[in-house]
Amino acid sequence: MSWTLRTFQTATTWVIVVVWAVFYGVALAHANPLPAPDTAVVFLVLPPLLWVLAARLALHHWWSATGSQMSTMDPPQRLLTAAVAALPERRREWGRAMTAELAEVDGRSARWRFALSSVRATLSLRPAGGWPVLALMAGLLVASVAATGPAVGAAVPGLRAFAMTFTGLVGALVILAAARSRRPRLPAPAPSVLVTAGVAASITATVIFLRREPTAAEYLPPAAAAYLAAVLAGCLWVALAAPRWLGTDRLAPHLGTAAAVVFVAWFLLVIRSDGTQPPLPLVLALALVLPLAPVAVFLVPAFAARRAGRSFRSGLKAAVWMVTAVTPLTYALWLSEGLRRHAIDGTLLTGEGEPAAVGANLTDALVFALGIFPVLGLTIGVIGAGLGARNARPPAASPPQSPT
Structure with a gap:
């Protein structure tokens, strides 16, 4: 391992540790009540440990593929190489x-x-297509954004910012694809359909939630609505026009989306089993399976894709597809189950045990389904891809041919 790679890895480690320590310190200063000491220590140590491991593995494989070549280039060549890589x-x-x-x-x-x-x-x-065509498409996009916002805002109060942001982002992606002469390509039709259905389910669940509980609109401020629109538009981008750097491996999307379906099933099982008293053998089985299932779901697809594709990029692609499918599916499930739970006992889906406003489920869905779950899944997926690359054996060399 070269000195330059060690420097990159060390600098990345310190950046992650310092940024997390500052962020966590600010969060603790504003927390009310404070978490238990053991819980605080676990959250202080575990997240940066996983991020550091994932970052170091990603840097290692990036350096093996590209970084070592970039280090031998002078600044002009690096600039031109980066510009060429962005060309259609x-x-x-x-x-x-x-x-x-x-x-x-x-x-x-x-x-x-x-x-x-x-x-x-x-x-x-x-x-x-030429600049006139792009200018016409841009004008249509501006008109669509201007018309969609008031129409959706009048039908569903609280969704105006989301509708405008989502329409603008999707339209911008379409214009970018047209400018680069890239037709939407489905690397794997079934995973693409699953992710698209998940995005549609997320939008539908949000509309139903706000129509049933109009007061919940205060829990979706414009910044949160824009974030929701950006995440869902990004999921569509991966599903319908997968970026070139993800590669052409067709097995990875299927592994990733299959893992997402398993995670959603696990999540539903956790929600529905809360507060029930199953038989003792089932309790013991659930106590073993439920805590380990998320780690296995996030780790195994990337590991398997890396071993099958013999490429770190294949494992990373499986992790990206898994996160892309998990995000909208868990968000839609969270909102629907949040309405059901609140109608039963007035509590939130997080299981705090005290009555709370039903709109708080919307905030929790944004934090967990669109924040914690994707970050955790992608981190563990990168680790799985790195471990698969480290354990993978190169193909055996063919024996030398004897001269005839």
């Missing part, structure tokens, strides 16, 4: 030619001038 497929050959021509340029100032001029050329390339 139809312009990639021109970018490679510019990179090869830069290798023949001598002198630091001359290399900077050539690299900057090439980057300016990449920015001024004519998009697919």
Whole structure:
């Protein structure tokens, strides 16, 4: 392991530890009541430990694939390489030619001038379809955003900011795809349909929740609504126009979405078993399965995809698809089960045991389903991909052929 990689890993470790310590200290200062000492220590140590492990594994495999090559480049070559990587497929050959021509340029100032001029050329390339078409699409997008917000806000109070943000983000992604001449491609139709259905279910669950409980709109301020729209639009982006850096492995999306379905089933089992008294053998089985199930669901798909695809990117792709499917499905389930639980005893889905406003379920869904679960799942998934890469054995070399 080179000194530069060790430096990157050490710097990343300290950044994660310091940022989490500051954030956690501020959270404790505003907490009322304070958590128990053992709970506080666990949350202080466990999250940064997982993040550091995931970051170091990701850096290790990134360095093996790309970072070591980037470290041998001078700044002009790094700048041009990054610009070429962002080009659409139809312009990639021109970018490679510019990179090869830069290798023949001598002198630091001359290399900077050539690299900057090439980057300016990449920015001024004519998009697919031409600027007039993109301008027309942008105008239609602005009109759609302006019309959608008031219409949705009048029908469902509290969803105006969400409707405008979601429409704008989805429209921007469509314009970007048109500019890069990228048609929406389904890397795996079944996982794409599942994620799209999850996004539709999330929007439907939010509408039903606010229609039944209009006072819950105060628990969805504009910032939270924009965050919800950004997350759901990102899920659609992965499902319908998966980014190129995720690779072309077709097994990883199926593994990730299958794990998401298992996690949703586990989540529903936890919710429905709360407050019941099952038989003793079932209690012992649940006590063993329920705490370990989330870790296995997040870890195993990335590990298996890495071993099957023999690539860290395959494991990362499975983790991304798992998070992309888990997020909208658990959010929709949280809202529907939150309404059911509150109608029974007036409590929240988090099991605090005291009556609370039903709208607090909306806040909890945003925090857990769109925050804690995706971060935890992606972190453990990256660790699974890293462990799979570390344990994977290279293919055996063929024996040498004897001369005839």
